[in-house]
Amino acid sequence: NPTPVVIPVSCIGARPTAEVNVEEVEFVRMLSDKQETKMIKVKNTGKIPFDFNVVDSWMSPHPRDRPAPAEGEAPADADDLGGLGDEFQIYPISGTVEPGSEAVISVEFASREPAEEDQAKIFDHDLKIEIFDAEKFLGIEQVLSVKIKAEAYKVLMDADYHDQPEGQPPGREQHNFGLVKVGEPETRRMTLKNTGKYECGFRFVLRKGM
16 A cells, blocks of 8 residues: 655635724814824734725725726816815825734825915815735725824914005005104004914014114
8 A cells, every 4th residue: 555645734814904003193283384294004913915005085996996097187186076185195005014014104294375265274084095915816805094184274363553544555554653753752553353263473573773
């Protein structure tokens, strides 16, 4: 009889699994024209590598199923689709993570001045991170959600100059004391009104006479 040969065979069945270090990224009260970057860490808690893909409204559907844009066709505007908008930059938006490792996704918010009629622009959006096997055999295995919150605001102040000369052009208001005798003080009044959303400060800077 032939001598039997025993070949040990083992197999571990695994699916991609991941977790994020935060459930929410918030940029609190940023003045217009300011910029800040925060991080999202995506960790591979499974036994096999996975690919990730950051998906926002303007990125859908999944890259495997997304048709190439037609030649000369402009991409859809993020704001029209309910996406984060041009104020945000997210990178990288895709990659591969080995078991036990993590990927760092940067979320950069560059606040822009709100529209003239608005005191602030508020963002409240869910960012999706799709997890799928590196060979793309199984499709999307997991979808992680991170809420993105931000607020861009501007300082709004109205100045009311009292006792202005008749016919003074708008935007050219001033306090003109004219000729003042020594020892006879003159007073002019102005009112500053904060028409913005938040408290703000002020100071007067006096230039020396020529």
